[in-house]
Amino acid sequence: MGDRESAVFGDDEGNATKKRGNVEFAEGRDRVALPTSRLTSLEICAGAGGLALGLERAGFDPVLLLDNRPIACETLRANRPGWDVREIDLTAFDPFEDQQVYDVHLLSGASLG
Incomplete structure (x- = not known):
């Protein structure tokens, strides 16, 4: 399945999900994006890494x-x-x-001030 292609899946309870690229969406009124693979980030002004550690726990790889x-x-x-x-x-x-930073999912960074 290419990045632009999508597919619909069902679970045991009859709930449908739709997959587009590496993100899975729940169908219905409460639509939620569920990542199906880890996301990437570029962190500027990283400091000692507190934000990066939190993002890692949330599913991002810097x-x-x-x-x-x-x-x-x-x-x-x-x-x-x-x-x-x-x-x-x-x-x-x-x-x-x-150039590996071109396709990151998130640009993050701390602000001093």
Whole structure:
């Protein structure tokens, strides 16, 4: 089934769901999107990773985490060695050099202020 194709499924209780790409929708009045695979995120100003950890628990896998503070990046790398953590000023980040961020499902980040 391609990304643009959809299919309808039923469960044992007669409730129908419709699948489009990697998202499954419940049919009926209360329509809810149910992901059928993990989603991806790009996190800017990642800090020590609190938001990224919460997103991980919610079903997101970070493709890339950016922060300009060495201690924050060291903490992230120590706690999640499999994550791609970059110590870089956000204004110096060029997405053309990291094209894996083009198709993320969520752009997340903290705000100072």
